[in-house]
Amino acid sequence: MTAGRCTRSRVERKPTIEDTENTKTRIRGVELAPEGVLLAGAVLALAALPLPFWERLPHICLNRHLFGFCVGCGSARALAALFHGQPALALGYNLNCVATAPLMLALLASSLRHRSL
Numbered sequence: 001m002t003a004g005r006c007t008r009s010r011v012e013r014k015p016t017i018e019d020t021e022n023t024k025t026r027i028r029g030v031e032l033a034p035e036g037v038l039l040a041g042a043v044l045a046l047a048a049l050p051l052p053f054w055e056r057l058p059h060i061c062l063n064r065h066l067f068g069f070c071v072g073c074g075s076a077r078a079l080a081a082l083f084h085g086q087p088a089l090a091l092g093y094n095l096n097c098v099a100t101a102p103l104m105l106a107l108l109a110s111s112l113r114h115r116s117l
Contacts (some may be wrong), residue, residue: 008063009037019091023061027082033111035107035111036111036112038109039104039107039108039111040108043104043108043116045084046079046080047080047083047084048081049080051077051080051081051084051086053088054076054077054081056074057077059073061073071096072094072096073094074093074094075093075094075096075100076097077093077094077095078090078091078093078094078097078100079100081093081096081097081100082097082101083101
């Protein structure tokens with residue numbers, strides 16, 4: 001027999017629902033799932049950064065360069081304009097913002113949940 005430490009192999013377990021519940025961020029009594037944190041950051045960035053910032057961004061869309069068009073091009077500029085209260089400008093950038101902005105806000109609202117007391 002050799003003297004030494006007893007080593008046990010660790011058995012990895014699958015994540016449970018309780019584990020995923022613990023990954024939520026709590027801010028002032030509001031729970032926010034990780035995808036909610038990303039959505040909130042995107043909405044804040046679109047609303048906080050001035051429109052000239054979004055207009056200066058380069059056009060790097062691969063679909064647009066390969067095929068000459070893209071249904072998603074201008075979406076960031078359109079959402080920024082919409083969140084800045086300029087719907088006519090937003091529609092000029094991309095018509096998809098009519099569906100994208102409400103969907104984005106609905107997803108953010110559904111990821112917010114008040115903490116039970």
